Amino acid sequence: MSIIVCLVTCPSKEVANGLARELVDQQLAACVNVLPEVQSTYRWEGAVCVESEALMVIKSTTERQDELKRAVLSKHPYDTPEFVVLDTQEVSEKYALWVEQSVGHRRVV
Numbered sequence: 001m002s003i004i005v006c007l008v009t010c011p012s013k014e015v016a017n018g019l020a021r022e023l024v025d026q027q028l029a030a031c032v033n034v035l036p037e038v039q040s041t042y043r044w045e046g047a048v049c050v051e052s053e054a055l056m057v058i059k060s061t062t063e064r065q066d067e068l069k070r071a072v073l074s075k076h077p078y079d080t081p082e083f084v085v086l087d088t089q090e091v092s093e094k095y096a097l098w099v100e101q102s103v104g105h106r107r108v109v
Helices: 014-023 063-073 091-100
Strands: 003-010 029-042 047-061 083-085
Touching: 003 014, 003 063, 003 091, 014 029, 014 047, 014 063, 047 063, 047 091
Parallel strands: none
Antiparallel strands: 003 047, 003 083, 029 047
16 A cells, blocks of 8 residues: 555635545545645646646545545546646655555554
């Protein structure tokens, strides 16, 4: 079992906080950090856009990744939501155990 970190941008901190609560309530994420204001510069439909967004940093496991992705994509207000999964190279043992227990997995140590 591996710990993953997912990055998801949202149009506002309110949207991000609501989605974060749902993911934790459903045990798809152990923890979601919401950075309430990031500036995103990107190309969309041929134009360069600069927007204020909220960034979600989601901690979960590879076993819950597909369910997590489905939940985020089904609830997200964007037509093309960001869902980027970062593989972790090093996670402290106690934190990994907590994440696994928080998303419904139990590991014997």
